[in-house]
Structures are given as structure tokens and as C-alpha cells.
Amino acid sequence: MLNDKKSIRALVIGTGHIGQQHLLALRKVPNCTVAVCDRSPTMAELSADRHSAAAWYADAAKAFAEFRPDVAHICTPASSHLPLGRLALEMGAHAIIEKPITENHADWICLREAAERAGLWLIEDHNYAFNPPVLQVRSLIDSGEFGDVVHVDIQFALNIHEPTGVFSDPHLPHPALQSPGGVIADFLPHLSYLAIAFVGAATTVRTHWHKRAHNSPFQHDEMRALVVGQTGTASLLFSSHIQPDLFRLVVHGTRMTASISLFENICHIDKARSGPGTGTALLNSLAAGKNYTLGGLRSIVAKLSSVPVSYSGLHTLVQSFYQSLREGHACPVTLTQIDETIRLVDALIDMGNRI
């Protein structure tokens, strides 16, 4: 636990798109001094200037030695997470690491042991688990109002074939293309931690991977999975062909069903009601109309504000992390949750076409 009045020192390593989101999130953390580090000195200086950071570095070792951060945000490609995570922990800094936290389970064990030895916090960015509608549904589950979770559907559709997109740029191959599972594996942590959050750790996994666009540079561009968890089941879908792009989570409970659009943060809950079935359907439809209208308006408002809608969970997670650190509360993402997520991701990749 840190002294409440002490200024926390945060170092953000990597100033790409996600690094910028971490820097934006840190603006809302009270009494926090920020430094930026990037392999490109200009990008580090630019980001420091843009976010009024106290210092910038082009060398991570120098940044840790000179700035002495309390927390390191590691927002670089996955291949650098292990060395940078270890460095952070060795230098006495808690670490928030972007997903996937490591490239494989063995690396994760190394990092986990380093964190446990140092007595420091280590978390993977499980941002969508902190989006407001997800927190709302989890609170309904905790209160018992939702009933038991029977099944979750998680659908992620993103056109990774877009010629101008980061995944299809032939001139600058995305680092994820080299990893087992390819580009899809880059998104699997999101699908996995959400599934685990609602149905517990996976006990059985069946998957189907295939390639629909035969002329694409990807090994696979579609994935389906059925996961049996400790308390329920989950179906996971990744598609690069379904349009429009979406990230949808449907949680089916014994009293309610919640449909959440994670890109827009819109949530609709169908409730089991007493009375005739037609009345239930009508009331749920009216409620859906109201929820989608209000959700749409909220989405416009959020687009105008400084926090991008799909990263609202990251902002909540970062604030919650720092608040817990100051107040001595439990870490918002536990090592067990990360461990279960990595195990599920590995199982999804290793399983191949067995369904």
C-alpha cells in the first residue's frame, strides 16, 4: 500500500495506440507523475509533450533507473512483455501489461514468480471486463437478481482484411502474425477473460479454426469455440467476415438475459416476468427500445468526450488499480484470473480443429 498523499510515479512504455489510451487514463489518476518511454526518442518526446509528462526516455533500463516508477504500464508488442515485465518487477515497480501478457504459459510462470518474489502487483489489461455494462451485469449476478449464469455467447467480428488496416499492411507485418494462432490469438485474451468472468475457469474446450479468404496472409481468419466452464458454458466466435464489426456479449441467466455491445457500451436486459408470455415479450421489447435509444445517445455523448467508448473499461481499470494500491484493497485483476485466461487461450490455440 502506498501513502495516500505520496505522488505515485507511473511509467508508460510504448506510445502506440494503446499506450496513448493508458496515458489518457492516467490523466484521471490523482497525484500521479507520469513519464513516457519509447524506442523512438521522438515518439517518446512527442507523447510526453502531448500528455504533459514529467520526463521521457528512449531506453527502458535508463527510465527505471532514473525515474524510479511505482507502476510500469507496458504497452509494447507481446514479444517484449517478458523482459520488460521482469525489469519492472526487479526495479520494484508494479506492472500493468497489455494483453497478451506473455506469448506462452512458460513465460507467464516466470513473470508470475518474479511478481510473487518481489511482492508486487502484476496485471494483464482485462479492459472489457471493466466496461460499465459488464460491471452492471456482474453486480446483478452478485446480488442474486440475475439468477445463475447458464451460458455466455461472446462474438467478436473485425475486418482484419482491410488493406489500410494494421493487420493487412504487407509492408509492416503485425507482430501477432508470427505468434501461434496468428492475428486471432491477439483477441483471444478478451474473449477468454470475459468467458471466465461469467462461467469460471475452463474445464473442457472444443474449437474450429478455418480460413475463409484463401488469398489472405492469415493462417486462419475464423474461429469458433465451445468452452465448458466450472459454472456454465460459453461459445466464442471470432470472425473477420461478419459485418459490421462488433463485440457482443450475451449472458444467459436463470432469471435474466443481458445483451451487451462492448464497442458502444449498450446493454439490454430481458427479464423473466410473471404473467402471460406475450406480456413478457412486449415489456421486454419496450425496454429494449428504451435501452437502445438511451444507449445510442450515451454513445454519442461518450464519442464527444475525451474517453473513447471502447476503452472506457481501461480507464476504469487503471483508476481502480491506483485507488486499490493507495488504499490497500485487493488488486482488480488477480494472478489466478490471468492464469486461467492464459490457460484458456493456450487451450483454444492448441486444440486446433476438434469440435
Place this chain on the structure above:
Amino acid sequence: MKILVTGATGFLGRHVVRALLKRNHQVRALVRPGTAESPFGGDSPVELFCSDLRGSADLLPAFDGVDVVIHLAAVVCGSDDAQLAGTVAGTERLLEAMSRSTTRRLVLASTLSVYDWSAPWFSLTEDTPLESRARLYRRDGYAISKTWQERIVRRVAESQSWNLIVLRPGFIWGPGRAWCISAGIDLGRFRLINGPLRRLPLTHVNNCAEAFALAAEKTETQTSTLNVIDTEEVRAWRFATDHQKASREKRSLIPVPYHLWICITYLAAMTGRVLFGINCRLPTVLNPLRYRAMFRGLRFPNHRISEQLCWKPGLDYEACVKQSHGSEKNCV
């Protein structure tokens, strides 16, 4: 002279390469790996050097025997972060390699977007101040990346005592890009002509390419910054109507007074600030800083480039309209 051109296959780059060849220079084009074997024609004498400025391959061999570099490469589409990483980090890598080479002369393509468009009363010139730090990050990714690109180029050029010419072209138009976004905004079948009577800071791609060729040949200047804007004054309404005629588009043109709309943007910005805080993000049409940089009516004198490079646009406006709407073959 042997000239290395980055961004050589881009809209301006192709014309700059042609202009340089016409002036009997040797051209080495830095192109991305996987670019068609002969992007400049089968019998073109252009030497290709395949590399990506955003990658990690050493760029030093690209400078072998090179007298001047014309740096046109920039990422102009995609997210703000992609533009920053592509343009700024790419330029950083180019400068790092150049500083290890014997090449000492650089011509950089910048933009009028780097200026503080609220500063001048009547004319935007090379003496107009650049956008302040406080407001720069409320502009778009293009303005931020080009400002930082210029900044790092100047720093390195100064520390290495290079001969540097920064050219800041206005809106470049020509075959394949006949419409100028600064003239108006498309809204379905309508086209809103913002400030119909204001002068447009236009430069036709052929005229602009000629300016780059002249700058590459200029050996005596240490550091110079020049705006590239064609001499003939063209008003937004005239440009829009000429474009309609030449392209046979059937959009309804709607004049929108600049001062009326800028008041609306201020109102929107104030409302946004009250409701969503200082970091409220508005689209360009409702963001006063971005709207002004896009549509403010000013004079755009080109005396300095005329004096320093003896540049005179080779094509007048009428010829530019004809060529822009004709085939690519007829444009040089």
C-alpha cells in the same frame, strides 16, 4: 545530380520524379517492398530502393552517392496514432541513416497545416507563427505529425549543418485528385462551399513538383522555408463550379458563409466544453481550430518562393483544370 525521393509513388511523388527526370537528374526512389516492378514505366531510368521507413532495415545504403534527399513520405490516412507513428518515427529513421551518410542536403515536404491559422490578419506567409503547443494537440493527426516532422528535421539539420529547404505546399490537386477538400464539404448530393468568396491556397501537382525540383537544385541556401502556392487567385465558388462543369458531377452547391459557420463552431465548442470538459472531441466541421485551418479566407502570397527559387507556376489555372480532369498521360 543524384536525388533520393521518399514517397516517390505517392500523388506528389510521381510528379516530382517526372520533373526531376525532365531536368536530367538521376533519381533513386525509395519505395515500399512489394511495389510493382516498374512503377514509373517499363523503360524508366528510375532506380528503386525497396524499404519501408517504418520498418527496421538499415536505410544507409539508400544514400549511397546521393547529393540531395527529397523527403515526401508521410502517412496521411488512418488513425491519428498511425499517422504519428508512420510520419514522425519514419522521418526519425530516415534522418538517423542520413546523418551516417555523406549526403548533406535535404528538401522536406511540409504543409500549410503547421501554421497558426488564427494569427494572420490578412495574409498567411512564411512569417506566420506555427500552431502553439497549447492548441496543437486539439488539431488533427496530420497537423500534429507534420509539425513534429518539421521540428525533428530542423533539429538534426541544424546539428549536422545540413542544407535544408522546407517547402510548405497549399492544397495539392491534379489528375486523380481534382477536388480540393478545402473548397467544401460533401453532404450526400449537396456540396457545402464554405466561404464561397475566399481564396483557396491551391497548388497544382505539376507546379508543385517543379518547385521541389528547383529546391533540390538550390545549393547555396543553408536553411529556408517556403510556401508553395500557385500565383493565380482562385475563389472557392469558382473552383467548385469549374469542377462541376469539368467532372460533370451533379451536386447542388450551397454557399455557407465562413463567419456564420465559425460562430457555430465556437458555440459548439463552448457547449462541448461545458458538457464534456476541456478534452471534448468535436468533428472537424464543429471544431473551430480545425475548421479555421481548413476554411479561413486569407491571402496566400508566393513572393518568397518566386524570389528564392525563381519558381513560376508553369500551368495557369485554366490549364490546371483541363489537366486535372483529363487523363494522367496528358498531365506532364
